Amino acid sequence: MVRSALGPQGARLNKGPRVGADYIPAATVVAGSLLSLLPIVSATGWWPDFGLLMLLGWRLLRADAWPAWWAAPLGFVNDVIVGNPIGLSVAMWAAIMIALDILDRRTMWRDYWIEWAIATVVIALSEIAHWRVAGLLGAEVRFNISAGPAILVGVLTFPIAAFIATRLDRWRLGR
Amino acid sequence: MTAPISGALREVTTTATGLVGGAGNYWDAANQNAQLKRDRAALMRRMVEARGILEENQQLKAALQLREHNREAVAAGRVVGSSFESSRRFAIISVGSSEGVQVGMPVRAAEGLIGRVIDAGSIASRVLLVTDRANIVPARILRGGQPVISTGRGDGTIDVRPLEVGKNPFKPGDVIVTSGTGGLYPPLVPIGKVIRLDDDGAIALPIADPSRVSFAIVEPPFEPTALAAAAESASEGP
Numbered sequence: 373m374v375r376s377a378l379g380p381q382g383a384r385l386n387k388g389p390r391v392g393a394d395y396i397p398a399a400t401v402v403a404g405s406l407l408s409l410l411p412i413v414s415a416t417g418w419w420p421d422f423g424l425l426m427l428l429g430w431r432l433l434r435a436d437a438w439p440a441w442w443a444a445p446l447g448f449v450n451d452v453i454v455g456n457p458i459g460l461s462v463a464m465w466a467a468i469m470i471a472l473d474i475l476d477r478r479t480m481w482r483d484y485w486i487e488w489a490i491a492t493v494v495i496a497l498s499e500i501a502h503w504r505v506a507g508l509l510g511a512e513v514r515f516n517i518s519a520g521p522a523i524l525v526g527v528l529t530f531p532i533a534a535f536i537a538t539r540l541d542r543w544r545l546g547r
Numbered sequence: 548m549t550a551p552i553s554g555a556l557r558e559v560t561t562t563a564t565g566l567v568g569g570a571g572n573y574w575d576a577a578n579q580n581a582q583l584k585r586d587r588a589a590l591m592r593r594m595v596e597a598r599g600i601l602e603e604n605q606q607l608k609a610a611l612q613l614r615e616h617n618r619e620a621v622a623a624g625r626v627v628g629s630s631f632e633s634s635r636r637f638a639i640i641s642v643g644s645s646e647g648v649q650v651g652m653p654v655r656a657a658e659g660l661i662g663r664v665i666d667a668g669s670i671a672s673r674v675l676l677v678t679d680r681a682n683i684v685p686a687r688i689l690r691g692g693q694p695v696i697s698t699g700r701g702d703g704t705i706d707v708r709p710l711e712v713g714k715n716p717f718k719p720g721d722v723i724v725t726s727g728t729g730g731l732y733p734p735l736v737p738i739g740k741v742i743r744l745d746d747d748g749a750i751a752l753p754i755a756d757p758s759r760v761s762f763a764i765v766e767p768p769f770e771p772t773a774l775a776a777a778a779e780s781a782s783e784g785p
Contacts, residue, residue, distance in 0.1 A: 509681065
């Protein structure tokens with residue numbers, strides 16, 4: 373008799389990864405990008421970059437959520453949907469994946485606070501890059517009315533994205 | 548592609564915000580009523596004056612033989628979204644090139660100027676709002692007619708500066724309107740209302756709030772030749 377059958381009836385039997393479990397992380401990143409289509413007309417651009425938050429949530433949860441090169445097409449989808457200059461997220465998301473791969477080799481241990489700190493740095497760099505690119509395209513706004521609040525909001529909403537990624541990970545693997 | 552869905556959802560959010568605002572209005576109904584009556588009387592006097600001025604204006608124009616062609620809107624659509632994740636200020640409207648919208652056309656609401664088209668898809672287009680840093684609108688102060696330049700500040704307000712250096716010409720409450728210089732924006736469309744002065748200019752709030760206007764009206768450029776110039780500059784980069 374299989375050991376799992378000794379547990380509560382039906383709790384562990386026939387549980388396995390869902391169909392298409394490999395694609396669920398990438399799909400949630402695209403879904404995060406799609407949130408920018410919500411009919412919100414805001415006077416300020418302080419909402420977080422939902423696609424990036426989901427990407428970070430998954431990548432910090434596990435290194436094998438998707439092959440590293442998927443960051444480029446995912447970034448392209450994000451650029452097209454959100455309306456960034458095409459290539460901005462492609463370059464940035466690919467760079468983030470590489471940076472986190474390097475970081476994975478260097479760090480001795482990981483806990484919740486270290487992950488949040490990493491996410492803070494990545495979100496800040498990303499918003500600053502957006503801010504600089506906007507400046508290069510002729511829209512130089514003051515840092516403390518555009519990128520500053522956006523970084524704060526992004527950092528504070530990251531735990532929600534991380535929570536969603538964790539729950540979805542358990543669901544997709546059938547645990 | 549998703550503009551129809553966004554449009555439907557937009558209706559729901561507009562209704563919800565309208566309900567909240569409407570409930571607040573009931574609290575103060577009596578005072579508001581008296582205030583509105585006073586305002587109405589003042590406006591009536593103002594209207595009579597304006598009509599007099601209009602007639603005088605027509606006579607003077609007839610004397611000068613100025614031609615003024617009738618302007619018809621290209622298309623009218625709803626504001627269905629915005630770049631709320633980015634520091635740029637864009638809005639998406641639900642009309643596109645299939646309705647005749649072209650890059651560079653000015654977009655306004657009944658209340659005032661919204662911006663200009665910088666991307667025209669087939670069923671939706673992207674509008675550069677007057678609050679975007681890169682949108683520079685030639686304008687003037689309605690009171691006195693002094694020429695000013697209006698630039699967005701990226702946080703929902705507008706920066707206005709006089710063209711001529713000197714004494715700060717603004718007063719809180721001044722209405723800024725387009726001047727028609729450059730030929731893209733039609734003249735006398737309200738842009739903003741001055742709320743605060745700074746050292747040599749002022750900060751204004753846009754009169755047409757893109758999150759509240761019901762319809763965005765795309766108009767042909769005031770001078771048709773301005774469209775070609777706008778398309779050229781748009782192809783170089785927004």
